[in-house]
Amino acid sequence: MKRTVFAMLIASIFLVTGCLEDDDYYSLSDMWVGFGIFQETESNANGYKIVMDNDDLLIPVTSxxxxxxxxxxxxxxxxxxxxxDDNSGEGEEATEYYIKLNSVKKILMKGILDVTEENNDSIGNDPINVIDVWMTDSLLNFELKYWGSSKVHFINLVKQSGELTGDSQPVELELRHNNNGDDESIPYKAFVSFNLGELEISGLDSVQFRVTGTDYDNEEFDYDGVYHYGENSD
Incomplete structure (x- = not known):
């Protein structure tokens, strides 16, 4: 009898432990941070979903x-x-995650601007520090640092106007900053993403480009990349 009770007790411990491991796989105290695209949808009760840069799908349950x-x-x-929770099954990795949304911040996303004599001055030539740069499908993303006070600053990625051809490669792009005469008293950080779709050249599935800019030490930043729109376009 004692052996039977002991065996049942051991089995119960393993059962409870297994349940705790499953239920506690995701902790409510853990948080993740990442970039994505916000999409409205009728497929869930909250009316939206977030497609992350790695193609994971976040489905909100609460916020x-x-x-x-x-x-x-x-x-x-x-x-x-x-x-x-997630949609992972036995031997399958998760692709959808059911989440509590803790916070959301809109990130500046814009296209590439053609620089002309008319807009050259308004685009500005103020310095900007590039902390990080990376590509996500058709987006070129920057983490930037600049100094200001109370005025609105403008950040643009520009190229010379005119039709692009295969001989245009690498396409020369310039990161431009207009501080609108703001006082340089407070350091700020910002993220901005630029859509590279305007660089697509007919007959090619990729295009080489180079980005340059000038920082607060008057040193030049440069970044060489390849935009593979043949692979990235649906």
Whole structure:
């Protein structure tokens, strides 16, 4: 009898431990941060989903605020979230995550601007520090640092106007900053993403480009990249 009770007790311990491991796989105290695209949808009760840069799909289950007060369909976002569950099966990796959305921030996303005599001055030639740069499909992303006070600053990625051909490679791009005469008293950081779609050249599936800019020490920043739109376009 004692052996039977002991065996049942051991079995119960393993059962409880197994359940705890499954239920506690994601902790409510853990948070993830990442970039993605906000999309409105009718496929879930909250009316939106977030497609992350690595193609993971975040499906909101709960949040403490109305996300539609801050972002709208198609916006690029930086999100902080807690994973509650996922769609992984036995031997299969998760591709969808059911989350609590803790915060969302709209990230500036814009196209490439053609520089002309008319807009050259308004684009500005103020310095900008590049902390990081990376590509995500058709987006070229920057983490930037600049100094300011109270005025709105403008950041643009520009190229010379005119039709692009295969001989245009690498396409020369310039990161431009207009501080609008702001005082350089407070350091700021910002993220901005530029859509490279305007660099696509008919008959090619990729294009080489080079980005340059000038920082606050008057040193030149440069970045060489290849935009593979044949692979990235649906």
């Amino acid at each position: 403490n605020f109305n996300v539609f007060h801050y972002v709208e369909d198609g916006d690029r976002v930086l999100v902080n979230y807690t994973i509650l």
